[in-house]
Amino acid sequence: MRSVRPLSIFPQGHFLGRTETRWSAGGFALARMVPTVPEHEVHEHTHAEAHFVVLLRGEYLSSAEGAPALAREPLVVYNPPGTLHRDRFRGDSAGGEFMTVTLGMDTLRDYAQAVALPDRPRAFAAHEGLAWRRLAGLATTKSDSEGLLTESLCAELLDAASEPLRDRREHLPPWLWRVRECLHDDCGSELSLGELAAVAGVHAVHLTRSFRRHFGCTPGDYLRRCRLAKAAALLTTSREALVDVAARCGYFDQAHFARSFQAAFGRTPRAYRHAVADA
Template sequence: MSGIVDLHVSEYRPGGHMAGHRHDEAWFCLVVEGGYEETILGMRNVHEPGDLLFCPAHAKHEQRFGQRGARKVIFHPNDTLAGLLAEHHARLDGRPLIRRSATLHALGWRIVQAMAVEDACAPLCAEGLALDVLAETGRGMAELSMMEPAWLRRVRQCLHDDRARDWSLADLAAVAERHPVHLARSFRLFHHCTPGDYLRRLRVERAAHLLRTTRRPLLDIALECGFAGAAQFSRSFRAVHAVTPSAWRRSR
């Protein structure tokens, strides 16, 4: 088993719009032609050929396609493959992941061409190329992990150590001893999200742990984890897990 599930090529018409929706499973998408704008977990990005995207399971996303439409290679990783990627720093931990390179673009076209050949070897060839895509991605993530500067690791550690604090960008810039704009750009480069997105994820992860291991009231958990109240807690939790905290607790 390659670990690649449901590998296929999808085409989207020019000017098309896909309203906000979710998938039950996580998926990878490699743009090979055209382009589109996507909003996912509150973040908006413009995708071009050569972009490899990871969409977490149950993450709400919306897409608007440009004048050329788009062609994408789409596939799902099974649990074994996701674990292997995590060992090589490409953690699929609930955040969108975006990589862009000419190498990925070339691999995407080779997958399209392989799948157009109607013989018994076509699926094997395409799956092998999809694994090359993930290897390229994992290699890039490992390189970024090793390159992350000490001052940026210091900022992340502050967020982990005091996730309930109402951090501002200025506060974090003071910790880093860097300009706020430089901090924001560097954080997105290495972690594919803003410091605020990262902090929200940390708070939700802590809240999920308390929901699973205690019977404490939701408001108590919300306040301990740094949320202003039950409403804000519910909105943030739904953005990550696609269900309310109470529904998530009942399902466990």
């Protein structure tokens, strides 16, 4: 029987490379890095925290939505919490360079009030003059007095990543975004389609039809994603009992939580927590 390679789970700030410079500002952790793992040695893995990968030099293979078959600099990839992928530098990774910007869950929650970040990995063009270039430059010139500048540029990066959704938002009725925000903010609650329709002020059929058309999934699918992302974050950042994590994330019992989590992440919540702690 063919053996199954254990899934690698990367905690906050862990990436496949050598860190050249690392710094932080507010709720953002940044690093400028050189890849050290050859393409054939990179296996499927998941990241516990939301983050950006900015390709500064080299050739990069990414499964993110919008990424070309073979990416060359400049490119920015946003990965939400719990992203499962095998993104990697092509070949032996020699000559590559990248920057990472990692968001803690509190930071992600704070900025969710102002920007609509994608719910799945997405790549977008890093045009000349965007915040990523100035952030990369700060890796060599940073000082304690530049904390506000770093935070401001990170906020611009989030805004750039949310631009396609923001443009779409301008053409959507406000009720659809109220429903989406309700699912995000109250993912630990038992929500019914009738309650969401009441929040929206539209019929349930119209709600589900519009939600799928604009967000590519049903409200139930989106709620499941939110619950899993919240659970992964709690398992990474807290020592709460598993039964309490399950309850906070809206699962009616621990067994249901374990089945759903393992289906999404390839291992049980307990094994996931241990893997993150040992990473």
